[in-house]
Amino acid sequence: MEDQELWSRLPVEILEQVLSLLPIPDLCRCCAVCKGWNSLISTSQFASRCLQNHAKEGQSYVVARWIAELDLDADPSPAALDLELESYERRGYLGWSILDVEAKHWYRLNHHEHVDGFECLSMQGCMAADRGLVCEYIGGFLGGPCVRISNPLTNHGIRILPAPPKCLEADPRDVLMNFVVDNIGSSSFKVFFIRTGFTTNRYCYPGGVVEPFMYIYDSGTELWRSSSNPNSLLDKEGFVGYLGSTVMFQGRLFVLFSSSRHYEYCLFSYDILEDVWEDTGIHIRSSANYRVPTLSQVQLLVSDDRLFLVYWGSLNRFPDACCGLHMDEVLLADADIQEVFQMTPEELLVVFHLAAAQESKFQAFGFQKSVILMSEETGVSLLYDLESALWSQLPASLMDPLPDGYELWFGDPVNRPQRRTAYQLWSGKAMNLRLPSLPWVRDKRRMPDGLVMSHFCGEGTR
Incomplete structure (x- = not known):
């Protein structure tokens, strides 16, 4: 060139x-x-x-949403607190980082958004992505709870309105969401919004368990519709409700719920055209006989046209398994699962550079014929090759813990108190990127202004 x-x-x-x-x-x-x-x-x-x-x-990239917030406890002096109150709107920042998996290189997008302190504390967003677009459910941010579709390269997007009242009242931590772009040319898409979780509000069953539901948004009609309820698959003594995971696989939506029936996880599939839920027969129970499922961070993912389950804990069907991080393959034809690998807390401590050998937060992504595990605490990522069963190290993300007095790469240090800044990984998804010049909103009057490409900066780590 x-x-x-x-x-x-x-x-x-x-x-x-x-x-x-x-x-x-x-x-x-x-x-x-x-x-x-x-x-x-x-x-x-x-x-x-x-x-x-x-x-x-x-897919070639992992797009990660991150939050950076100033720590008030790091500098409790009256002068610092006064300064913080004067610039309260600047104590939180929201942005994007992108991992090019093939090149093993992290990029930072040099656009960001300011959020106030309360929003920083409540940022537990739910994110889904497909073909260069990201769908987020954000509570108490950007004008209130909303479902937002955007292109991370431009940080411009649209809010899907009107959303059903139950969607807008949901806690982001009690939401499962999936997002599918049906057609690249027209960029028609669907949003699957599932609310679930043990909490107390007016949509509860007796005992404080929320009745799960799902709404589907179709960009072709610009309307929401409700789906049938998966509770009909269980007997009167059982119900599905606790947060699990969801993924699109072979044209169907797969959702992993917990069940009160036997304190186990149940894998359901949903036929979009027929509006029918089916029980796959795969019921997963932890090895500990507690009254609630002791599995945590349960995540479904697809890689190499195979369905996998990643979780923290151990299962009763694998009596010799340790209580650590596991990945199993879901065999739908046999209604069974098969162990792929397990990592003990001590092994995780070493490979992910963790501070303590205890349960840590991870995110798992299916990537071509591999699986990526990313630590939310350290930003360290590992890639597991499904064919060779070998591990390789990816570069640490730009969300590593920052030293005292460190100024964010986009920050203005003039009026900012010198104190520790904390990075948090909100969520990440494996996806492809799309150029800003590709329209994805049917009504041109709703297209955002200022679609520029200069936001993609070359700063990063190898």
Whole structure:
């Protein structure tokens, strides 16, 4: 690309074909160095072709939502507290980081949003992603509870309104959500919103258990519709309700709920067209005979067209298993699961650089023919190859704990108190990226302004 004269002689069709094969970060740099390339790359036709090419290769990125907040306890002096009160709106920051798994490189997007202290404390958002778009359920932020669709490269998006009242009243920690882009060209999509959890409010069964429900939003009709209730699959003495996990697999929505019937997790599948729930027959019970499921951080994921389950704890069907981090393959045809690997707390302590050998928060992603495990505490990630059963280290994320007095990379240090800043991983998803020039809202009047590509900066770690 150094010989600009040579590139200028290429036919537009060949130039478009070559550029469309480049990774998204490289395309963003091309826009900055050549006006001709910028003009070509900024067309919706090129963006659509680029997304189709990358979709054939499979997912290539992990997009992570992070929060940074100032720690008031680190500097309790009256002067610092007064300064904090004067600039209260600036004590929290919200942004995006992107891991290029193939290149083993983290990027930071240089746009961010300010959130106040109360919002920082309640940031337990729910996120889903598909084909370059991210769907978030955010409580008490950006104008109130909302379901928001956006392109992380631009940080512009739309709020889906009107949302059902039960959706807007849900605690983000009690929400399961999935998001599917049906068509790349038209960018039609569906949102699956499931509310569940043990809590007390007016939608409860006797005993304080929320009746689970699911609403589906279709961008084609711009309407929400309710689904049938999976409780009909259980007897009168049982119900499903506690937070589990959800994933799209082979055209169906799979949801893992906990059941009060035998204090176990039950895997259900949902037929979108027929509006029918089915019990897969896979019921997972922890090895400890407690009154509630002792499994935690239960996550479903898909990799290499196979369904997997990641969790912390141990199962009664594996009596020799340790109480640690596990991954099992879900065998739907046999209504069974098969152990893939397990990691003891002591092993996790070493490989993820944890401070203590105890239960830690992890996120798991299916990636082509591999699985990525990411620690929310240290930002360390490991990649497990399903074919070779070998582990490899990925670069630590940009959410590593920060030292005292460290200023955020986008921050203005003039009016900020010198104190510890804490990074928190909100959520992350494996996905492909899409160029900002590819429209994804049918009504052009709702398209956000200022779609620019300069936000994708090259700072990162290898």
